[in-house]
Amino acid sequence: xxEIQDLTKRYGRTVAVDGLSFTVRPGHVTGFLGPNxxxxxTTMRTIVGLDHxxxxxATVAGRRYRDHAAPLREVGALLEARAFQKARSARNHLLxxxxxxGIPEVRVDxxxxxxxxxxxxxxxxxxxxxxxxxxxGVAAALLGDPAVVVLDEPVNGLDPDxxxxxxxxxxxxxTQGRTVLVSSHLMSEMAVTADRLVIIGxxxxxxxxxxxxxxxxxxxxxxxxxSPQATDLRELLVGRxxxxxxxxxxxxxxxxxxxxxxxxxxxGRGLAVHELTPQHASLEQAYxxxxxxxxxxxxxxxxxxx
Amino acid sequence: MTAxxxxxxxxxxxxxxxxxxxxxxxxxxxxxxxxxxxxxxLLTVGLAAAFGYGYGQQIHSGEVHPSTAEAASAxxxxxxxxxLVVGVFGVMRMTGEYxxxxxxxxxxxxxxxxxxxxxxxxxxxxxxxxxxxxxSVASFLISQVFAGSHGAGLGDPGVPxxxxxxxxxxxxxxxxxxxxxxxLRHTAAAITVFAAALLVIPxxxxxxxxxxxxxxxxxxxxxxxxQAMFDLGEAGPVRLLAPGAAAVVLAGYVxxxxxxxxxxxxxxxx
Numbered sequence: 264x265x266e267i268q269d270l271t272k273r274y275g276r277t278v279a280v281d282g283l284s285f286t287v288r289p290g291h292v293t294g295f296l297g298p299n300x301x302x303x304x305t306t307m308r309t310i311v312g313l314d315h316x317x318x319x320x321a322t323v324a325g326r327r328y329r330d331h332a333a334p335l336r337e338v339g340a341l342l343e344a345r346a347f348q349k350a351r352s353a354r355n356h357l358l359x360x361x362x363x364x365g366i367p368e369v370r371v372d373x374x375x376x377x378x379x380x381x382x383x384x385x386x387x388x389x390x391x392x393x394x395x396x397x398x399x400g401v402a403a404a405l406l407g408d409p410a411v412v413v414l415d416e417p418v419n420g421l422d423p424d425x426x427x428x429x430x431x432x433x434x435x436x437x438t439q440g441r442t443v444l445v446s447s448h449l450m451s452e453m454a455v456t457a458d459r460l461v462i463i464g465x466x467x468x469x470x471x472x473x474x475x476x477x478x479x480x481x482x483x484x485x486x487x488x489x490s491p492q493a494t495d496l497r498e499l500l501v502g503r504x505x506x507x508x509x510x511x512x513x514x515x516x517x518x519x520x521x522x523x524x525x526x527x528x529x530x531g532r533g534l535a536v537h538e539l540t541p542q543h544a545s546l547e548q549a550y551x552x553x554x555x556x557x558x559x560x561x562x563x564x565x566x567x568x569x
Numbered sequence: 570m571t572a573x574x575x576x577x578x579x580x581x582x583x584x585x586x587x588x589x590x591x592x593x594x595x596x597x598x599x600x601x602x603x604x605x606x607x608x609x610x611l612l613t614v615g616l617a618a619a620f621g622y623g624y625g626q627q628i629h630s631g632e633v634h635p636s637t638a639e640a641a642s643a644x645x646x647x648x649x650x651x652x653l654v655v656g657v658f659g660v661m662r663m664t665g666e667y668x669x670x671x672x673x674x675x676x677x678x679x680x681x682x683x684x685x686x687x688x689x690x691x692x693x694x695x696x697x698x699x700x701x702x703x704x705s706v707a708s709f710l711i712s713q714v715f716a717g718s719h720g721a722g723l724g725d726p727g728v729p730x731x732x733x734x735x736x737x738x739x740x741x742x743x744x745x746x747x748x749x750x751x752x753l754r755h756t757a758a759a760i761t762v763f764a765a766a767l768l769v770i771p772x773x774x775x776x777x778x779x780x781x782x783x784x785x786x787x788x789x790x791x792x793x794x795x796q797a798m799f800d801l802g803e804a805g806p807v808r809l810l811a812p813g814a815a816a817v818v819l820a821g822y823v824x825x826x827x828x829x830x831x832x833x834x835x836x837x838x839x
Contacts, residue, residue, distance in 0.1 A: 312680040313673060314838040329680035333581040338677075346674040348599065348665060355598035356674075362591040363678040364581040403674055407581070 264288055264442055265310055265411060270319035272305050272466075279305040281466035282319070287444045289410070292437045294457030295446040296550065298558045302466035303446040304342070307415050310444075311340050323411055335364050335407030341400040341414045349389025353380055353399050356388055361406055374402040379428075393420045401432070411442040418452060430456045450550035462550065464557025477549050486522045488515040489538035496534050503528065516542075585684055592688040596662075596696055606700050609654035614707045616647030621712030621720070628719045635719035638801035641728065644712035645735045645799045649768075651704055652742040652795065655697055656763050659746025662689050663830070664756040676839045686751055686831050690744055697743045698736065705735040705799075727801045734798030734812055737819075742767070744823045745791060751830025767792050784808045794818040 265287040272280040280302040287293045297303050308314040310321045312328040320327070323337050331337045347356045357371045375384045378398040383391075388399060397417065404412060414433075418426045433456050437443045447453050453460060460477060462470040470477060490496045493513045500507055505519040517525060522541045529536045596602055624643035627633040663686075666672040679685050709732055713720030721728060746763050753759040771790045775783050787793050788810045797815035810818060 308838070311677055313676060315836075329682075331680075333583060334680050335678055336581050340677055342677075343670045343673055346670040348595075348669045348671050350599045350601060351595070352598065355594060356671075359591045359594040359598070360674060360678045362594055363583050363588050365579075365584075365587050366581060 264324060265413075265444060266320075266322050266325075267306065267310070268320050268322075270306065270309060270321055271317045272302070272309060272314060273317045279466055280309070280316075283463065283466060283468055284319075285461045285468055285471050287411075287442055287461070288459075289442040290437060290440050291458040292433045292443045292445060292456055293459045293461060294453035295444055295461050295463075296450060296453055297446075297448065297463040297469075298554050299448050301448075301463045301554075301557060303448075303463065304415055305466075306463075307340070307342060307413050307444070307446060310413060311338055311342075313342070333364055333407070335360070335366070335409060337407075337409055338411045338413060339404030339407060339409035340412075341397075341404045341417055343415075344393060344400065344420070345396050346400060346403070347388045347396075349387060351388060352385050353388045353391070353402075354384040356399070357384075357402060357406060360403055364407060366406060370406065370408075374405050377405060378402040394422060394425045397421060397425065397429075401429075409441070412436050412444070414443075414445045416446055416448070418447070426452075450547050454546045462553055464554045469553045469557070474546065478546055485542040486517045486520070486525055487538065487540040487542055488517055488525060488536060489513060490515070490529070490534060490536050492534045495532070496529060496536075499528055499532055499534070500525065583679055583681070583684070585688065588679055588684040588688040589691050591678070592685070592692040593695070596692050602658075602696070605654060605658055606696070609651050610700055610704045610707075613647040613651040613704050614711055616650065617644050617708035617712040618715045620644065620646045621715035624712070625716040625719060628716075637721040637725045637728065640713060640716055640719070640721035641709070641731050641799065641801045643716065644709040645705070645731065647708060648705070648735050648738060648799070649792070649796075651701070652739040652792075653764070653768065655701070655739045656742040656746035656767065657760055658697075659693055659743035660750040660759045660763055661756065662693055662747050663750030664754060664759050667754045668756055672839055682834050682839075683831050686747075686827065686834055690747055690827060693743050693747055694740050697740050701739040702733075702736040704739075705732050708735070730812060731799040731801055734800075734816070737816065738795040738798055741795060741819045741823055742791075745826055748823065748826025748830045751834055752826065788815075789818055791819060791822050794822075 268284050270280050270283045271278070283302070283306060295303050305314055309316050310323065310328065323331070328334055328338060354371060354375060357374065358368060361368070361371050372381065375381045378401050380395065380398055380402065383395065388396070391399065397420070401417070404414065417429050421429065433443055433445055437458070445456065454474065457474065459473050460470065461468070488496065490513065493509065493515055497507050497509070497515055500517055500520060503520060505517050508516045510516065522539050526536065526539055620643040624633065624639060628635050633639055666675060675685055676682055709728070723729070745767070749763050750759045753762060771787070771792050774787065778786060787807050788797065793807060794810060794815040797809035798812050798819070800809055809815065
């Protein structure tokens with residue numbers, strides 16, 4: 264379990280994380296979402312003590328990461344694509360990390376096999392492709408058989424096979440009862456991997472919900488209406504305060520009125536309706552809706568600083 | 570995913586001994602460590618042979634009177650080169666981790682951080698010390714062979730101490746490099762500062778100081794203190810500390826720089 268409480272991180276005058284609080288529970292894959300620059304990486308680095316919080320706390324299993332006697336047994340983290348020296352073999356890289364905890368060499372070979380690098384483990388890690396480097400990072404994260412796994416954008420730059428591999432791995436880890444926190448700036452990726460979502464923007468919490476709750480919450484109630492008397496129907500609905508747009512003749516997109524109300528109004532006027540479909544907002548739309556302000560702010564900052 | 574076998578019964582705590590082992594693995598598992606040490610050692614011993622030959626020639630031509638001090642001075646002149654290489658190596662122990670991103674993985678494994686620096690210092694000293702001792706002994710012996718009949722012997726007064734001093738000097742330089750690397754984190758910056766502080770400043774400083782000031786100040790510079798540890802007197806133009814005092818001064822630099830590096834390592838975001 265990861266608990267973030269009132270976490271704030273400032274770099275000079277820039278506020279990367281701003282009073283953030285959330286909890287990540289075991290047994291689920293928790294997606295950590297936000298636009299680029301939202302503060303995801305900073306938050307993750309704070310969880311494992313690489314960055315010091317300005318105020319607030321981040322704890323793992325009730326303690327600061329650095330206060331655990333065997334930290335790699337608590338948290339396995341993949342934070343950078345290449346956190347190794349090029350001249351060293353993957354196996355020796357993992358061995359050096361394992362030795363800090365007295366983790367035996369057989370475990371090093373086991374995690375190499377787990378990520379599919381057993382054949383190339385003796386080679387210089389500098390010659391690895393991005394995909395292989397990412398696998399080595401995952402191997403390092405799994406070294407201590409940790410209760411909590413934290414992965415920052417693990418599918419970035421991976422080929423489709425690699426993406427599928429990471430998804431399966433995350434689900435397996437969660438099924439084993441581990442706490443899994445994985446960041447991404449793509450809702451489409453999280454939609455297929457995560458059970459729960461923590462969404463942040465500009466360092467602040469925007470939503471903490473299950474995938475289902477989020478779509479429900481963002482069900483903005485647009486209704487698609489098909490009618491041979493679309494022009495009359497449109498006038499009627501606008502008169503009742505709806506916003507109506509039309510992409511093609513005879514088809515209306517109605518915002519602001521429910522499907523039931525629209526049907527009742529049409530019947531009252533004797534207007535024919537051939538189709539009446541409530542449109543559920545996709546997860547992607549819900550995410551865009553939530554983060555719009557944060558993204559605009561980022562863009563403004565970029566324009567102002569360029 | 571298979572579990573870490575029997576982890577409930579085994580103690581996986583991070584201990585100083587374990588971190589030292591880890592750092593030793595990092596050190597030995599990169600081929601450049603051995604290439605660099607071997608190349609620097611051979612070059613230094615080769616220089617000692619050349620300096621020994623030159624010393625023999627100077628005696629023949631009557632420019633220099635034969636003495637143990639002169640013979641030792643010729644033998645250990647090349648140690649500055651070895652110390653420079655080892656110092657850069659020490660810098661790289663730390664800056665290499667920042668440059669590659671390995672530091673993140675290292676500090677995830679040892680989030681208390683300071684053991685990483687202490688273990689690096691121990692592993693570094695452990696790899697340099699035996700090589701430095703071998704270089705020091707070999708430099709002395711080969712230099713005396715090339716000096717001919719006027720060479721000094723291993724049993725001559727002060728010679729064993731000078732050999733030990735010449736072996737300790739590169740170890741201290743390596744640790745100074747490590748400290749500077751921990752403070753500055755960037756390879757180019759740290760190597761520049763190391764070379765400037767240890768080699769350039771001692772060469773330029775005399776031009777800015779009166780003879781009196783030179784005598785008062787120069788002997789406290791790290792390189793000059795290092796040289797004092799293997800000096801047998803009456804050889805150089807610069808007034809030197811006694812070997813014991815020089816060792817204390819050099820150790821002081823090492824402690825101050827490593828402590829500075831430790832404080833920053835602890836405080837900064839990685």
